[in-house]
Amino acid sequence: MHLPVSLFNTLTRGMEPVRPGEDGQVRIYNCGPTVYNFVHIGNLRTFLFQDLLRRTLVASGHPVRFCMNLTDVEDKIIRDSQKDLPESATNVERHGAMKALTERFTALFLEDLDALRILRPDVMPKATDHIPHMIALIQKLEAKGLAYAREGSVYCRIAGLPQYGCLAHLDREGMRAGTSVDSDEYERDTVNDFVLWKAAKAGEPTWESPWGPGRPGWHIECSAMGIEHLGERVEIHTGGVDLIFPHHENEIAQSEGALGHPWVASWVHGEFLMVEGEKMSKSLGNFFTLRDLHEKGVDPIAFRFAIQSNHYRKLYNFSFEGLKGAENALKRIRAFRRRMEGEGEAGGGAWKEALQPLPRIEEARHTFWKAMGDDLNTPEALAALFTLITDLNAQDDRIALSREERDAALAFLDETNAIFAAWPTEVGSADGEVEALLAARKAAKAAKDWAEADRIRDQIKALGIVIEDRKDGTTVWHRG
């Protein structure tokens, strides 16, 4: 399928078509997690948005190279990983403790991705594997007079970068001088200059560098890894809206300063998630991880669907009521899928409002993809799917859809599932216990022993199986 996709570019604050690079590929750099703890559902919203973008571009016919970094060296990681180490710990021990923490949470992060059916990135570079790349990038900036060393730290000189502020749309005068200055950044020329390399401090793991032992600043890692794995021209760079400033602004400063030309064509940002009308925070007790939701009996895929049913650039108010609604909506799609997988029951055969199923499906397909191409407008795309479902259900009730028509509907469901990954094809497989119970219930029904029949149905329900009696006397069942 060849589908044009337009996205809202934070840089220009306008809608722009996605343009692949000269090799036809679309390179996407995605700011990933800092692996020092469980990611929360707000983080996951961003990762779901990135997955949505990727799947949409792939479906639209673009080869995509999807890179997501893992930040495995950072203040909080150091704080949490070093707290039990003695002052006398060696650098090797400090690195070991840091690695133990980040590897543990990286594994847990990947579990979350899998549970949400977020496709694994093509490359997932770790900051600690790219220290030489960062050092080289900083040296490049230094050589151009865009960075300066002070007491073992190195800072980026934004005075030499006239485009600074272009992403966040901040002018330098408008930037409020920071009132709280990081203790290790007191030697900067101006408050807006940001740190590229941090001089070693007691109790921190360090790397050797031309400026002495130290560790990288936060922003430089994305520039170094992005350039290393995607190159000097990147089509799309994503992240949460809170990353626009200063993180992405600083990435632009560093990367373009070093490269001497534009780096990223399009910056795309996902909005935040609120919980029950309030900003998610640990103090409010509304801070959830995917595990928390799982313990509350929430299906991760229902969460995925709830998130993706809303537009990525709009604030999403997460609520358990909303989740329930998403679950019910999913059931409707899945029920329709099962219906299409089965054969049609004899209908009345005539209907004044009869439609042409195949053209109708084509129409829905067109509307769906047009909406997806319009800045990933999932609410509108889903509306197209739901109206089709209503139309085909109504038709099938009266004039049974042919096998060909059912297959066309299924093919469309597969297409949409390539985006939403929420309506699996799995059918209830033969299960001895269920089959035996169904036989017993059939016998009870034949004997008109309704109490017994209902009792058996409850028993089946307790197994997590839902059954439906069909007109022809057969009974079908499915899980959930």
Added chain:
RNA sequence: GGCGCCGUAGCCAAGUGGUAAGGCCCGGGACUGCAAAUCCUGUACUCAUCGGUUCGAUUCCGAUCGGCGCCUCCA
């Protein structure tokens, strides 16, 4: 102080200068032994408020009210 976003039915939500998609929930009916699923049907004279532009605005402009974000670590 600077920059920006949002305010559409009980809830979620799309949308366009010409008179309001879709989903969930809820009411009535059909089907069913009862259900489930499905179908039929009913729910915004109205798109925060007040002005303006226009033949005509929910959609453009201005103001007001309300909610939110960034300017500092943060998805």
